[in-house]
Amino acid sequence: MRLALEEIGVVIDGREILDDVSLEIGAGERLALLGPSGSGKSTALRVAAGLQRPTTGRVLLDGADVTGVPPHRRGVGLVFQDAALFPHRDVAGNVGFGPRVAHLPEAERDGRVVEALALVGLAGMERRDVTTLSGGEAQRVALARALAPRPGVLLLDEPLGALDGPLRQRLQDDLRGLFERLALTVVHVTHDVGEAFAIGDRVAVLRDGRIAQVATPEALWARPADEWVARFLGMANVFSDGEHATVVRPEAVGVLPGEGAVVVAADRDGPVVRLRVREDGGRELEAVVVGVDVPRVGERVAVDVDPRGVVDVALWRPEMPGRG
Structure with a gap:
């Protein structure tokens, strides 16, 4: 599924958060949305998900205008930095939430749960109490929950931000491999340059609510658009x-x-x-x-x-x- 943001502007409480942001993400492409804190990355993702109505501009999915369509009807999956699991449900109950809301038959719901957990490396953990999960396991369950409805677009808002060290690196590598296997359309928000370069087919650098540069990781490193981008990349x-x-x-x-x-x-x-x-x-x-x-x-x-x-x-x- 193709995703496009067209001339998106967002003003909240009189403050301009996004200004004329346009992005096109092709079917099966992975775009890393990179920028410092306060640059508008999460707001752009919320607009794409339908959680934030833009002040100006449109959101398109496969060419259809979905700007006014509620999140649950867009066919997108969303993963936050905080796994935000339902503590009163076990792993299967969390992962199966989307298929249940979609009123899928029980047998199909169960199959989706098994499939999604296998994809994220948690096969056989359906009955685990989510309060006993490690940070990395909780994020994998959150990812499985987003994948179970089989979304056309997957949106991730700093999903590795709460992890550190080898665990963060391992999950980053696993995400990259998973996205390659599933050929999903992905927008991955991060402030970490290495993470953006590892996961994104292209990287969009956001600065003060505007797009500073969009390029492949190789092209971005080889020729940054300006001195600010170069310094932000760590040069x-x-x-x-x-x-x-x-x-x-x-x-x-x-x-x-x-x-x-x-x-x-x-x-x-x-x-x-x-x-x-x-x-x-x-x-x-x-x-x-x-x-x-x-x-x-x-x-x-x-x-x-x-x-x-x-x-x-x-x-x-x-x-x-x-x-x-």
Whole structure:
């Protein structure tokens, strides 16, 4: 099922939350909606789900205008950061809620429950009390509940936000694999760049209620629309003289034995080490290296920048937000 937001504007209590937001998500496509807190991500998702009526604009499903259609009649599934399970129902009762509301026969409801739990890796847990579930299990049950009605579109609002460490990474990987197998149309809201890049076929960056850029993860990293997008993606090497802005991607910065710079910071994350080097002229650059034998803080080094990793980007100022 195709989903489109057309020129969506939302004003709440006199405050503009979304301004002229247009997105098209193709059938079977996964779109990650990425942005900082307060950028309007969750509001956009609520508009798509039918939980928030837009002030202006339309929501289309397979070309049909559903702006005025209530959530339960849109054929979409919704998963929140908080699993929001019904504590008085067991796992099967939670997962089967949608098929029950749709008045499906009991045998079909039971089959949907078994199917959905198997999809999320919880086969055989139908009778579990939801109050005994771990955080990761609760989110899987919430996902199964959203999948049981077999929605045409699945909307996820920071579903991994309450999880941390290996559990978050494992569920992220499981979600990506599940979406690929089911070929679902998915909108996944997150503030985490790595999560957006891992799950989205495309990533839409939202800034101050407007779309700053929409691109594949590869294209977004290779050529951010402006200096704000580059910094938000985690690029430290953004330089501006007030007239021009340039990004030097960290993987383009080679750190070699020699002279001309000094290592001022080294942070390891598993096999990857982020180095910050200060050139003798005062400019600081972030570099990414892999391995065990890497330069240490205080060590003199030479810096070699691959020109293919240097990109000119647009300037951005808060008083003149770019629409991308």
